[in-house]
Amino acid sequence: MAPQLDGYFKQVDGMSGHFIERLRKAVAIPSVSADDERRPDVVRMGQFLADELRALGAEVEQRPLGKQPHKEHLDLPPVVIARYGNDKKKRTILVYGHYDVQPALMEDGWATKPFDLTVDEKGRMFGRGSTDDKGPVLGWLNSIEAHQKAGIDFPVNLLMCFEGMEEYGSEGLDDFINAEAKNYFADADAVCISDNYWLGTEKPCLTYGLRGCSYYSIEISGPGQDLHSGVFGGTAQEPMTDLVRVMSSLVDTDGKILIPGLSDLVAPLTDEEKSLYGDISFTMDNLYESLGSKTGIYDDKERTLMARWRYPSLSLHGVEGAFSAPGAKTVIPAKVIGKFSIRTVPNMEPTDVDELVYKYVEGVFASLKSKNTCKVSLQHAGKWWVASPRHWNFTAAGKAVEKVWGVKPDLTREGGSIPVTLTFEQATGKNVLLLPMGSSTDAAHSINEKLDKRNYIEGIKLLGAYLHYVAEEPMKEG
Numbered sequence: 001m002a003p004q005l006d007g008y009f010k011q012v013d014g015m016s017g018h019f020i021e022r023l024r025k026a027v028a029i030p031s032v033s034a035d036d037e038r039r040p041d042v043v044r045m046g047q048f049l050a051d052e053l054r055a056l057g058a059e060v061e062q063r064p065l066g067k068q069p070h071k072e073h074l075d076l077p078p079v080v081i082a083r084y085g086n087d088k089k090k091r092t093i094l095v096y097g098h099y100d101v102q103p104a105l106m107e108d109g110w111a112t113k114p115f116d117l118t119v120d121e122k123g124r125m126f127g128r129g130s131t132d133d134k135g136p137v138l139g140w141l142n143s144i145e146a147h148q149k150a151g152i153d154f155p156v157n158l159l160m161c162f163e164g165m166e167e168y169g170s171e172g173l174d175d176f177i178n179a180e181a182k183n184y185f186a187d188a189d190a191v192c193i194s195d196n197y198w199l200g201t202e203k204p205c206l207t208y209g210l211r212g213c214s215y216y217s218i219e220i221s222g223p224g225q226d227l228h229s230g231v232f233g234g235t236a237q238e239p240m241t242d243l244v245r246v247m248s249s250l251v252d253t254d255g256k257i258l259i260p261g262l263s264d265l266v267a268p269l270t271d272e273e274k275s276l277y278g279d280i281s282f283t284m285d286n287l288y289e290s291l292g293s294k295t296g297i298y299d300d301k302e303r304t305l306m307a308r309w310r311y312p313s314l315s316l317h318g319v320e321g322a323f324s325a326p327g328a329k330t331v332i333p334a335k336v337i338g339k340f341s342i343r344t345v346p347n348m349e350p351t352d353v354d355e356l357v358y359k360y361v362e363g364v365f366a367s368l369k370s371k372n373t374c375k376v377s378l379q380h381a382g383k384w385w386v387a388s389p390r391h392w393n394f395t396a397a398g399k400a401v402e403k404v405w406g407v408k409p410d411l412t413r414e415g416g417s418i419p420v421t422l423t424f425e426q427a428t429g430k431n432v433l434l435l436p437m438g439s440s441t442d443a444a445h446s447i448n449e450k451l452d453k454r455n456y457i458e459g460i461k462l463l464g465a466y467l468h469y470v471a472e473e474p475m476k477e478g
């Protein structure tokens with residue numbers, strides 16, 4: 001089976017230095033989608049990918065996605081689409097990834113410069129975007145190049161779709177995918193996304209579910225400008241005081257969401273589903289290792305996994321406009337915007353969630369009897385996704401994991417969100433597989449994000465092996 005894989009693997013090992021240099025170049029571009037000032041860098045990152053793909057012989061297009069909603073002065077970064085191979089006798093796999101990253105500042109507590117890839121003696125490659133999602137995106141390019149250098153025929157036609165706004169809710173991409181499903185993506189036989197993580201550090205997994213994400217702002221304003229707290233403290237109603245009270249009413253210390261009616265939207269747990277959790281390779285120590293502490297809410301694996309995968313959670317993210325620098329500043333902020341999000345699960349409809357959130361926040365604010373003004377709004381929403389792993393796409397990926405890592409993968413769901421996964425499934429009608437490269441300790445979105453060299457290099461082998469096994473799977477519909 002897949003006889004050329006050993007030659008391919010040897011080639012990947014031989015090119016590992018080159019592949020790390022490619023990741024270094026990508027990490028050096030600070031493509032932060034949430035920062036308007038960084039938009040030229042996001043565009044530059046898309047250009048970097050397009051140039052690399054063209055140099056590998058792919059047909060590449062950079063398609064504009066129009067203006068950013070609510071920020072009409074800003075163009076959305078182009079989506080980079082590409083095709084490598086157009087052989088009617090081969091299967092066609094559509095892969096998706098994102099080239100934007102979360103914000104990262106030294107003062108957040110990074111030990112190394114976030115946009116300088118820094119490799120330590122344990123082979124940990126630190127840098128923003130290393131695991132989420134520049135390493136996996138480059139994995140597809142590296143796989144093409146290793147095949148070329150080894151003189152091994154590429155086993156499938158590869159369609160690629162790389163976007164620059166995933167960390168900001170994939171703005172503009174749903175319409176694009178819907179429009180291209182029967183055009184540019186028409187011959188895709190299945191979809192593969194490498195943009196999530198293993199549950200621990202040793203056992204690979206294939207993922208068939210994601211939570212959705214509804215992201216909200218609460219804006220509270222009152223005074224016409226920031227005030228001196230000595231002069232005006234005690235005489236003006238303070239927006240920050242109101243905001244803290246509203247935000248503290250959303251969730252308790254044990255993660256219980258306090259918005260009435262929300263838990264009624266959640267699909268009940270069945271016995272069949274309950275029985276799946278026990279067999280998953282995951283321990284509380286895995287959790288503590290990735291948390292960097294023992295501050296988990298539950299003491300057992302089953303409830304921890306369920307809380308991550310199949311129940312909603314509400315997280316408070318920050319307050320725009322509030323004093324946050326070191327030291328002491330005696331200011332009363334005039335306007336503050338609190339940010340929180342709800343990770344949603346089957347069967348929560350985003351519009352039902354919005355309705356409950358608005359009603360509750362407005363009710364809590366009204367109960368404060370404040371003279372300030374409160375506005376609650378949705379910033380972006382992406383829906384949850386759960387699919388069947390009983391499909392040749394998953395079978396091929398399972399064989400690839402066994403070949404590269406020597407173990408059968410766990411079938412997992414993921415607590416994070418990739419909003420376009422459901423869109424790809426619905427628009428193309430094809431099976432979607434999530435095939436992660438990084439591990440649970442990679443600290444995506446956090447300080448000191450990293451990708452282990454082992455996961456990157458073996459991950460490049462994995463993506464290539466998956467494509468070889470896809471080519472061998474008997475053709476069935478779906």
Ligand SMILES: C[C@H](N)C(=O)N[C@@H](Cc1c[nH]cn1)C(=O)O
Pocket residue numbers: 132133166167168169195196213215382415416417418419444
């Ligand atoms: C899992 C994926 N790598 C990821 O990090 N997704 C983001 C998507 C998102 C949703 N709202 C804003 N970004 C996530 O789960 O936070």
Ligand SMILES: [Zn+2]
Pocket residue numbers: 098132133166195
């Ligand atoms: Zn990601």
Ligand SMILES: [Zn+2]
Pocket residue numbers: 102132167444445
């Ligand atoms: Zn992310």
